[in-house]
Amino acid sequence: MRDTPMHPAPTPRYVPGIKYILMLGALAALPAITTDMYLPSLPAVAEDLRASQAAVQFTLSGMLLGGGVGQLVIGPLSDRFGRRLPLIIGITLHVIVSVLCSIAPDIGTLILLRVLQGFFNAASAVVAIAVIRDRFVGSDAARLLSRLMLVIGVAPLFAPTVGQAIAGVWQWRAVFWALALIGAVLVLIVWRWMPETLPLDRRRPGHVRHIAGGYWHLLKDVHFMSLAVIPGLGLGVIMSYVVGSPFVFQEEYGVGEAQFALIFALNGVALVLSAQVNAALVRRVAPARILKVASVAQLAAALLLVVLSVTGAGGVFGLITGIWLVLFAQAMIPPNSSTLALASYGHMAGTAAAVIGALQSGVAGIVSPLVGVLGGNSVSMSMVMLGAVVLTVVVLALGTPLFRKEGWRMFEAPPEETAAAQA
Numbered sequence: 001m002r003d004t005p006m007h008p009a010p011t012p013r014y015v016p017g018i019k020y021i022l023m024l025g026a027l028a029a030l031p032a033i034t035t036d037m038y039l040p041s042l043p044a045v046a047e048d049l050r051a052s053q054a055a056v057q058f059t060l061s062g063m064l065l066g067g068g069v070g071q072l073v074i075g076p077l078s079d080r081f082g083r084r085l086p087l088i089i090g091i092t093l094h095v096i097v098s099v100l101c102s103i104a105p106d107i108g109t110l111i112l113l114r115v116l117q118g119f120f121n122a123a124s125a126v127v128a129i130a131v132i133r134d135r136f137v138g139s140d141a142a143r144l145l146s147r148l149m150l151v152i153g154v155a156p157l158f159a160p161t162v163g164q165a166i167a168g169v170w171q172w173r174a175v176f177w178a179l180a181l182i183g184a185v186l187v188l189i190v191w192r193w194m195p196e197t198l199p200l201d202r203r204r205p206g207h208v209r210h211i212a213g214g215y216w217h218l219l220k221d222v223h224f225m226s227l228a229v230i231p232g233l234g235l236g237v238i239m240s241y242v243v244g245s246p247f248v249f250q251e252e253y254g255v256g257e258a259q260f261a262l263i264f265a266l267n268g269v270a271l272v273l274s275a276q277v278n279a280a281l282v283r284r285v286a287p288a289r290i291l292k293v294a295s296v297a298q299l300a301a302a303l304l305l306v307v308l309s310v311t312g313a314g315g316v317f318g319l320i321t322g323i324w325l326v327l328f329a330q331a332m333i334p335p336n337s338s339t340l341a342l343a344s345y346g347h348m349a350g351t352a353a354a355v356i357g358a359l360q361s362g363v364a365g366i367v368s369p370l371v372g373v374l375g376g377n378s379v380s381m382s383m384v385m386l387g388a389v390v391l392t393v394v395v396l397a398l399g400t401p402l403f404r405k406e407g408w409r410m411f412e413a414p415p416e417e418t419a420a421a422q423a
Contacts, residue, residue, distance in 0.1 A: 062111045063118035067121070070119035079130075098179040101114065122357065122361070226399025236366075238327070241385060253316045278331065288340060288402060291332070302389040
């Protein structure tokens with residue numbers, strides 16, 4: 001279904017200010033911050049709660065799985081009740097669960113609470129994407145999503161360092177108090193400054209049958225689902241690195257905690273730079289063409305990473321180089337695939353964004369634990385990352401016309417739709 005006169009496409013003429021971009025970026029980044037601040041504490045949690053490496057890694061994967069389910073619930077609610085109310089409730093519950101995580105007595109309780117934490121803070125991610133689709137289409141949406149990647153990319157730059165500093169002074173449980181404080185600040189910001197972007201006349205019925213019908217329509221759309229799963233495979237690439245890197249660098253390569261935080265920040269720079277390159281490119285190049293080139297480039301980088309990890313060529317510096325190249329390509333893929341997936345579903349942006357977000361969290365939650373299951377070393381980490389990249393190319397090749405001759409042109413909006421979007 002495409003936008004029709006009954007469901008008019010939003011105008012892209014609204015130019016968001018820096019405060020608006022920072023607000024949406026902070027909301028979209030909350031799940032990443034919740035992951036990255038806690039990341040350096042994984043070895044300490046394993047020791048304190050007497051848990052295995054795989055069990056501790058599941059406190060990350062469990063949060064992703066909870067986030068996937070949460071987005072499926074919150075997405076339709078945001079289409080029914082508007083963007084603000086589900087967002088405020090979700091982040092408030094994130095605050096409460098964060099406090100409970102700080103007093104978790106064992107690893108099983110912590111895993112359960114992390115699943116709930118992911119479920120509730122999913123509201124921030126799904127609403128941020130829906131808000132963008134409420135107001136933007138095409139290259140405008142892709143450019144704004146890339147700007148958000150800049151804000152989201154700051155999380156890997158600073159969150160582990162902040163989390164390490166907090167845990168170093170007050171132990172790992174204090175990290176969750178910090179996450180509760182961040183959530184409380186976001187609630188206040190949304191309450192005070194975030195406008196409602198979904199008017200009453202565009203809200204959808206909220207009964208279960210209508211919601212199920214919307215999801216069924218999306219699930220039957222092979223083109224949409226192929227594009228929607230790409231951000232999930234991409235997050236699987238990132239999370240495979242995230243859950244494996246503390247053990248790979250600190251235990252396999254003997255890197256200290258401070259040096260690990262620096263390495264993590266350096267790889268975060270790859271995401272930030274790539275996001276800005278993408279934001280500049282979409283002004284002149286169609287998002288579909290960027291998606292095609294970036295996915296192929298990432299495949300080449302992932303193959304190089306596997307070679308470096310298996311042979312040990314270049315040592316820790318070689319491994320860092322391979323990871324950096326994979327992550328640089330990664331930041332160009334989700335903004336463009338999400339933009340193309342949402343293009344036809346402006347009238348149900350919350351539900352469509354929820355499917356994308358659920359796949360993102362769910363696929364990543366399934367993929368990333370494989371690093372620990374397969375050994376938790378650099379080879380298993382790089383192989384899992386390669387597997388997710390290969391699946392990305394295969395899905396795009398089989399489920400979309402992207403790799404057919406001039407196939408990227410089929411993603412371009414018809415003239416009448418472009419005119420409607422700019423009316």
